[in-house]
Amino acid sequence: MNRKPMNVMFNLIKLVGPLVPVMSIAVITGVIGFLCAIFIPVLGAYVISGLSYSFTTFVYLILAMGLLRGVFHYIEQLCNHYIAFKILALIRDKVFMKLRELSPAKLEGRKKGELISLITGDIELLEIFYAHTISPVLIASLTVIIMVVFISHYNIILGLLSLIAYVFVGVVLTFVSGKRNGTLGDDLREEASYMNSFFLESLRGIREVLQFNYGQKRLDKLSELTDNVNNMKKKVALNTGFNSGLNGVSILLSSTIFFGVSVYLYKNGQVSLEGVIVPTVAMFSSFGPVIALSRLGVSLSSTIASGKRVLDLLDEEPITEDIYDKESVQFEGVKLDDVSFSYDDEMILDSIELEIEKGKIFGISGKSGSGKSTLLKLLMRFWDVNDGKIAISDRDIRDINTSDLRNIEGYMTQNTYLFNDTILNNVKIAKLDASNDEVIESCKKASIHDFIMTLPKGYETNVGELGESLSGGQMQRISLARAFLHSGDIILLDEPTSNIDSLNEASILKSIYENRGSTVVLVSHRISTMKICDHIFKLESGRMS
Ligand SMILES: Nc1ncnc2c1ncn2[C@@H]1O[C@H](COP(=O)(O)OP(=O)(O)OP(=O)(O)O)[C@@H](O)[C@H]1O
Ligand SMILES: [Mg+2]
Incomplete structure (x- = not known):
């Protein structure tokens, strides 16, 4: 300016x-x-x-x-x-x-x-x-x-x-x-x-x-x-x-x-x-x-x-305006209609059409940099699409109250950030009024409960005290526990198993599979992870094949 x-x-x-x-x-x-x-x-x-x-x-x-x-x-x-x-x-x-x-x-x-x-x-x-x-x-x-x-x-x-x-x-x-x-x-x-x-x-x-x-x-x-x-x-x-x-x-x-x-x-x-x-x-x-x-x-x-x-x-004007005062919406699936998006000049997603049915596990694969994480961020409406439209239950997400959208969608990012607080509170940020039992339940689903119990202070262990001693896989599973706890209508999981050994992977996949009450969008490189998906879409440099 x-x-x-x-x-x-x-x-x-x-x-x-x-x-x-x-x-x-x-x-x-x-x-x-x-x-x-x-x-x-x-x-x-x-x-x-x-x-x-x-x-x-x-x-x-x-x-x-x-x-x-x-x-x-x-x-x-x-x-x-x-x-x-x-x-x-x-x-x-x-x-x-x-x-x-x-x-x-x-x-x-x-x-x-x-x-x-x-x-x-x-x-x-x-x-x-x-x-x-x-x-x-x-x-x-x-x-x-x-x-x-x-x-x-x-x-x-x-x-x-x-x-x-x-x-x-x-x-x-x-x-x-x-x-x-x-x-x-x-x-x-x-x-x-x-x-x-x-x-x-x-x-x-x-x-x-x-x-x-x-x-x-x-x-x-x-x-x-x-x-x-x-x-x-x-x-x-x-x-x-x-x-x-x-x-x-x-x-x-x-x-x-x-x-x-x-x-x-x-x-x-x-x-x-x-x-x-x-x-x-x-x-x-x-x-x-x-x-x-x-x-x-x-x-x-x-x-x-x-x-x-x-x-x-x-x-500065926000890239996406917060929406209030719209009627709330019942989740009946997601549809992308001719969606195109670029951060700057380079087209990342080009004319994407896809439908995510309610209660299904929807896989997205594709090589690094093809726009998988970007697609999830568009579903979260961190950015608005340049062309086309994303709709939940046939309503454009630009017409859905931002707080409703956040409640409907649970999102596990590729990079976990843990606050300098107890493990309990770190998981709880996904649902502030959750009971301790709910937190434990979601940690079990994310296959991290047993590890937490080995720590001297258990769930009360401060993440800061662990310093850098949490492994990538452990952080990822805490992040996954957050996504489970959030319990929205749809969970977006970005590479939930990339740092996790096959034993834990199997148990996490089982949890995801059993959690089918929610719709799941699963981004992964791993063929073993993709096996549980009902549909798989392959993104290739912005186009689906
Ligand atoms: N905030 C941003 N601003 C500009 N460009 C970005 C931004 N975030 C991502 N990109 C670019 O968009 C492209 C797609 O990125 P994205 O993170 O969606 O890929 P991905 O398919 O998730 O890759 P990976 O498998 O490595 O996670 C990349 O070329 C990346 O450099
Ligand atoms: Mg990514």
């Missing part, structure tokens, strides 16, 4: 909405805090220019201001971070809601890595925007207005001069440093995270690295990556140094000019001596808030890039 930076900022700021009162407190305390800091030397200037304070009053005033500066700065930071973390929580919430809408297509897609970096990195980076960008801009603007009015009340020319100096440091230099830095901040973060994942990957693959004598090559690459990161960090440090140098010079130069002009005005009788000393000190000591802005230049471009990615995701 083509969003302009201004549009990104506007939309990010809109999210502050309900937190405007807290933001106001942050801004007000921020301004007062800076004024306290500024007026410590200004008080001194008053004393020098002859205003009669008693020395003790002067000391007390300065002490009070110093203390208040700290208190107000603390409140400001507290409010800003409160806002930032509240909004980040809100954004995370929105992103997860959106992912629920977009999944599973979005999560199955090939850009999963980008999604993970969005969830972990981009959202985190917005903290800078909410805690360190919005209110500093407001604080600087307000402080500048107050200072310009204060100085103008001595002399309008001096007021204008200070305004020019503030705008130069706060706006012009901020843009200059932003431009100089360009995408360096982003590039550095990307390169550093690539280096980290390369390092982790080398550790994870240490067995392969040792076995194939691949160590030196990985090490060389790692040194190269480290050098890159180092060089980029040097550039960032150089830029930061340059910017702060430029700021210092600009402040000194503009203060000197300011002083010169005020002396000139004094000589012409346009200002008093106090009108030279107080405004000069006030102006010189009031660059704090604008310097805070010039530091933003470095981070702003990457913050906006992150904001853009987050907003784009929130605006």
